[in-house]
Amino acid sequence: MKTFSNYLTVMFMGxxxxxxxxxxxxxxxxxxxxxxxxxxxVEIVLLFISLICIALVIKRKLIGGVIxxxxxxxxxxxxxYNSVLPIIKGNQLTVTNGLNTFISFVAVILxxxxxxxxxxxxxxxxxxxxxxxxxxxxDLDRNLDDRADKNQYRTM
Numbered sequence: 001m002k003t004f005s006n007y008l009t010v011m012f013m014g015x016x017x018x019x020x021x022x023x024x025x026x027x028x029x030x031x032x033x034x035x036x037x038x039x040x041x042v043e044i045v046l047l048f049i050s051l052i053c054i055a056l057v058i059k060r061k062l063i064g065g066v067i068x069x070x071x072x073x074x075x076x077x078x079x080x081y082n083s084v085l086p087i088i089k090g091n092q093l094t095v096t097n098g099l100n101t102f103i104s105f106v107a108v109i110l111x112x113x114x115x116x117x118x119x120x121x122x123x124x125x126x127x128x129x130x131x132x133x134x135x136x137x138x139d140l141d142r143n144l145d146d147r148a149d150k151n152q153y154r155t156m
Contacts, residue, residue: 076107
């Protein structure tokens with residue numbers, strides 16, 4: 001990881017993963033919690049996929065970010081749509097529905113930020129490439145003759 005934003009992105013991915021583990025644990029034990037998963041089996045599979053994707057993002061592999069984006073859009077995007085649809089139709093907004101909508105929105109935004117962060121590494125311009133063609137080209141090196149004076153005279 002190269003920049004502070006890379007560290008923050010991975011840290012937020014890890015924190016969101018731990019939060020979803022807690023949500024899945026509470027739903028699996030049928031305990032009351034403010035947020036509930038849409039489908040517990042899919043949630044657990046998504047947690048394992050996310051863990052693999054976090055490892056790939058730490059290694060700065062674009063495929064990890066793309067898989068993370070597709071998985072989150074496939075699960076949380078549908079969850080976000082199902083949470084927002086009753087609000088649009090005019091039904092009452094409940095705390096649980098509002099929290100589920102917010103968490104789904106955060107998951108979708110986080111997955112977009114992960115892919116943007118990985119793509120930004122590929123598009124950054126190198127620091128100084130203006131004179132590299134000259135110094136990397138051995139044809140332009142100065143060839144000294146055997147008769148040349150090799151002393152380094154300095155004048156003040």
